[in-house]
Amino acid sequence: MLTAERAIAAGLMALSAYFMWHASALPIGWNGMTGGPGGxxxxxxxxxxxxxxxxxxxxxSLWVEIADEGPFFDPETLGAVIAVSVSLVVTVALMPFAGAYIALPLFLLxxxxxxGRHGWVLTLSITLLTPVFLFFFFEVTxxxxLPKGWTEPLFIPLYAMFF
Known part of the structure; x- marks a missing residue:
């Protein structure tokens, strides 16, 4: 289990370094011209x-002795990881066509x-408020x-209002 933990952490570090390298192609500091952070x-x-x-x-993992508790993933956990991973891949695949404001709420729902078997009040609150927050945070502020796909024409009145 300790080997798997270290391997996954090392993989995340490599992935993070790759993302930082690509992100540094755009400005990462404060952009004085737009009054906000760089892209x-x-x-x-x-x-x-x-x-x-x-x-x-x-x-x-190097400093603390961790007891070996058996396999890193039991079958139930492995099924959960696969289910969430597949749903995330589907969400990302939907973004160019349906846009972030459709794909993300579908994933959250x-x-x-x-x-997660949460109640409808919590589910609908988060599912409906997340795209609103994302729009105001990313697009307005x-x-x-964000990618909109076929929903782009629906945003024209909002663009006229905020830009």
Whole structure:
């Protein structure tokens, strides 16, 4: 189990370094012209945090003696990891066609209600408020456009209102 933990942490560190390298192609600091962070700021710094967290996992595994509890994934956990991974791949595949404002709420609806078995009030609250938050945070505040796919014409009145 310890070997698997270290291997996954090392893989996350490599993936984080790759993401930071690509994000640094865009400005990662404060952009004085637009009055906000550069286009690569959030991907870069979130990847840096992921890199540090994975490094912490490796350091902890070296300093703390962890009892070997058997396989890293039992069959039930492996099924859950596969189900969520497949749903995330489907969500990413939907984004160019349906857009972020359709794909993400569909993922949240599936994850919260059908996979997590949460109540309808919580599920619908998060599912409906997340796209609203994302629109105002990314598009209105940061001026970073998210993919909209076939829903692009529905945003024209909002663009007229906020831009």
């Amino acid at each position: 690569g700021a959030f991907p870069f710094w979130l990847s840096a945090i992921m890199f540090a967290a994975a490094g912490g996992i490796i350091l902890r 599936w994850y919260l209600k059908f996979y 940061l001026k970073i456009l």
